[in-house]
Amino acid sequence: MSIQKFVLGSSIALFAATGTAQEQRPGYGPSVTLVQAKKIAAGIVAECAKNNWNVAVAVVDPHGTLMYYEKMEDTQYAIGKAKAAATYRRPTRVFAEVINKGSPATATLPGVFASPGGVPIFVGGKVIGAAGVSGVTGDQDEQCSKAGVAGL
Numbered sequence: 001m002s003i004q005k006f007v008l009g010s011s012i013a014l015f016a017a018t019g020t021a022q023e024q025r026p027g028y029g030p031s032v033t034l035v036q037a038k039k040i041a042a043g044i045v046a047e048c049a050k051n052n053w054n055v056a057v058a059v060v061d062p063h064g065t066l067m068y069y070e071k072m073e074d075t076q077y078a079i080g081k082a083k084a085a086a087t088y089r090r091p092t093r094v095f096a097e098v099i100n101k102g103s104p105a106t107a108t109l110p111g112v113f114a115s116p117g118g119v120p121i122f123v124g125g126k127v128i129g130a131a132g133v134s135g136v137t138g139d140q141d142e143q144c145s146k147a148g149v150a151g152l
Contacts, residue, residue, distance in 0.1 A: 025089050029126025031061040036152055037068035040121065040131050044148030045070065048133070055135030055144060058082040062127050075135035082132025084111050085118030089127045092118035093142060117141030121149050
């Protein structure tokens with residue numbers, strides 16, 4: 001098989017897989033409310049506090065606009081993870097996994113955060129926003145995000 005045929009076949013397969021993946025993405029729903037955002041953040045803070053983890057917590061609407069933010073002492077920024085999870089409608093862990101599997105081009109997408117901790121918020125199968133946590137390890141950040149979102 002010539003290299004041209006291989007590249008052409010690989011490109012067609014990649015575009016077909018990309019099209020299928022995009023069709024399966026959930027749609028956007030109505031925006032997370034301030035009451036919901038505060039409830040999610042309270043769940044996140046409770047999970048982190050029980051583990052003595054200082055974190056920053058961000059809750060955004062489906063388009064990445066900040067709805068609620070809370071930052072404990074001696075920690076960093078979390079808004080980027082929340083924005084990436086909302087706008088791309090997937091957990092930020094996915095970006096780290098794809099890049100680690102050898103697809104560094106993913107890192108060039110605007111607003112990508114390739115670190116666990118950003119989690120979309122689903123209601124009725126639709127993305128209504130996302131929560132982002134940063135301050136401890138990625139797995140711990142994600143644990144807290146999931147705990148807060150699960151409490152909605």
